[in-house]
Amino acid sequence: MTPNKEDYLKMVYELGETTKKVTNKQLVSGLKVSAASVSEMITKLLKEGYVGHIPYKGIHLTEEGLQKASALVRKHRLWEVFLVNNLGYAWNEVHQEAEVLEHVTSIELTRHLDKYLDFPTVCPHGGMIPAEKEVVHEKFLSTLVDKEIYDVVKIKRVADEKELLDYLASLDVNIGDRYKIIDIGAYEGPITLEAEGKQLVVSYKAATNIFIESV
Template sequence: MTPNKEDYLKMIYELGGTTKKVTNKQLVTGLKVSAASVSEMVTKLLKEGFVEHIPYHGIHLTDEGLLKASALVRKHRLWEVFLVNHLGYAWNEVHQEAEVLEHVTSIELTRRLDKYLDFPTVCPHGGMIPAEKEILNEKTLPTLVDKQIYDVVKIKRVADDKELLDYLASLEISIGDVYKIMDIGAYEGPILLESDGKQLAISYKAATSIFIDLV
């Protein structure tokens, strides 16, 4: 499978293409490609049995497509663990490197990397790492925008997006941090968090991609 096809399968997965229909427009935005390119690739993936497509409704992964996407996410996240734990990368620096490495990593190298890392189950961004030939079933978690003022929350996972990760790094936010929600701005305004007497404001857009648990 070509790297381009792999990128499409992974993006469909990340956009929720296992439980809902993903639109061509979402793929155009997520992959930063033209509408014509999306239409052409969706047709190819449909013929190869990796997706199902209902005109004017959207696309979702078949079982075979989900298995391929899970294997790709596994490679990506294992490399992120390696880069952070062994090469000193910050968590917001590894996404683009892993994007390159995932496409050139063989099954055998993936097995050896997994063993070398002592079989990690989560990546630096809190995402699950499936075992070999295992379907990735990410735990459904609420996002920061789903909670109320004065809730105390723990950050469990964030979307693997470079712009978001750079933003969170600038605020010195990490997986496992615990915050109390002090205020929620009206009309999708910022969310004010507090920890150890220090306060910080999170944009509504970023908060939709921060997954949490109540403490």
């Protein structure tokens, strides 16, 4: 399978995971390609049995497509762990590097990398790292926008998107941080968090991609 096809399958997974349908428009935005390129590639993936399509609802991965996407996610997230733990990368710096490495990593190298890292189960962004031949199923978590004022939450996972990660890094937000929600702006306004006497304001858009559990 070509790296381009792999990118499409992984993007369909990242946008819809195992339950949501994904639109061509979302793929155009996520992959930063033209609408014509998306239509052409989806037609190929449909013929090869990696995706299915329901008119007016969107695209989803077939079982075979999910297996392929899971294997790629596994490689990507293992490299992210390696880069953070062994080469001193920050969590917002590893995505692009892992995007390159995932396409040139053999199954055997993946096994050795997994063993070297002592079989990690989550990546630096809190995402599940599936075992070999395991399908990736993220644990259902609420997002920050689902909570209410005065709730205390712990950040468990964030979407693996470069702009979001850079934004959170600028706010010094990390996986495992605990915050109390002290204000929620009206009409999808920002959410104000507090921890140890310090406050920070998170945009609504970012909050929709911050997955938390109640404390």
